[in-house]
Amino acid sequence: MKEFVPKIFDVMKTYSKGQLVKDVVAGIIVAIIALPLSIALALASGVSPEQGIYTAIFAGFVISFLGGSRVQIAGPTAAFATIVAGIVARNGMDGLITATIMAGIILVVMGFLKFGNLIRFIPYTITTGFTFGIAVTIVIGQIKDFLGLTYPAGTSTVETMDKLKAVVLNIGTFNVKAFIVGVVALAILIIWPKFKALDKIPPSLIAVIVSVVMVKFIPALSDVNTIGSLYTIKKGLPAVSIPSVNIDMIMTLLPDALTIAVLAGIESLLSCVVSDGMIGSRHKPNMELVAQGAGNIVSALFGGIPATGAIARTAANVKNGGRTPVAGMVHSVTLLIVLVVLMPYAAWIPMPAIAAILFIVAYNMSGWREMVNLVKHSPKSDILVLLTTMI
16 A cells, blocks of 8 residues: 555655755745746636636645655646636536546546556557647637737637637737737747756746836837736635536536546656656656545635646756655745735736747647657558547
């Protein structure tokens, strides 16, 4: 039964004051990275900005505390954006809460049935095609804000092809001011990482600060849409959300819950494998699934969205000295402090900057090199699976 003991209890046997300092520093840095990403991913998922932060706080803390990895950082990720947006559009927030709780229960059951040992057998072509497809949907969904387009009332933008159609039909509303802000933010996100001396400062944070300054202090850009001009941001802790559920809703949401559960399991365990290679460790796959399930249940009850291990944030944790689950817990506590104290200032963030951040997220998750390699060298049957999944 040792495989069902959270990793934190293993590492605490040899924990030192020096490692505590490293974990705290890494946790704070990862929180700074996670803040704009959590807001951006919440907006891409069709929910309010603070719900992304709720997810990183509650799911992130529970998954770090109960998880089977030393360094996993959990929170909202791009892979869920399209799924979540569809659930909210069809079934509202009660539907999302219910689907996420159901997915959490499925993950816990999967963990105790030791499915963590089996997930690695899912074909690589399916996971690659799915990830690339999600990246494309995110890019299409952010064109509107990046170009500053406006749509007539009643325009349907739930499905990806509806979004693309709306962009084409309304391209005449292109706003050059929003585009300038978006291009500056995108340029920072692309160029900043190339300077090794600056790699301790997250480029997304710099992009947000520069774009806020542009819109706040350059009069010609003052009418560019910000989060605050489109959304109402709540400050402080959320109340517990108990959804109104019936058997019909459960049956309707079961396919979505299964999708969330399997996707969360695959992405989390993939992140664990990557981080194991970085620190020379071994994770507990089944305990990680149980933790992911518990984290998603807690996230949903406190107004969050589905969560999973985030490869980029986990890698940033390792890179900055995090070596135990304490770093992930510090990341969540730091975001909690930000939520209580600084959240109203998030209203200043321009929407084109959010779009630029999500463009980079989509590019980084797309795995386009793997797509090209698979198309070049795989059998026709594998290519058919890859392209079918993507489409």
